[in-house]
Amino acid sequence: MAHHASSKKRIRQGIVIRLRNRYYKKSARTSISKLRSITDKKEAESFLPKVISMVDKLAKKNTWHRNKASNLKSKLTKYVNSLG
Numbered sequence: 001m002a003h004h005a006s007s008k009k010r011i012r013q014g015i016v017i018r019l020r021n022r023y024y025k026k027s028a029r030t031s032i033s034k035l036r037s038i039t040d041k042k043e044a045e046s047f048l049p050k051v052i053s054m055v056d057k058l059a060k061k062n063t064w065h066r067n068k069a070s071n072l073k074s075k076l077t078k079y080v081n082s083l084g
Contacts, residue, residue, distance in 0.1 A: 021063045028054040035076060041083040048080050 002008045031051045038044045052073050059069035 021061075024054070024058060025063060028058055032072065032076065036079060039083065041080070044080045044083055048076060051076060 002011055028051070031047075031054055035044060035047055035051050038047065055064070055069045055072050058064040059066045
């Protein structure tokens with residue numbers, strides 16, 4: 001049990017941050033799976049920048065590692081380019 005005021009505050013902040021991270025991670029994962037399910041190239045090309053933006057924001061805030069973000073962006077771009 002925390003005794004110092006600063007420790008109690010860090011616990012409160014941690015809860016809020018964890019919930020926020022969980023929300024953004026889940027939103028990004030849902031968008032990624034939605035992009036992978038799209039078979040129309042035009043639609044995928046218009047949706048790809050939104051997904052890449054979400055991934056970049058997660059990497060910027062260190063919610064996801066920058067290499068994970070880079071690998072995801074690369075794979076998604078390859079997928080969109082392979083659509084015919």
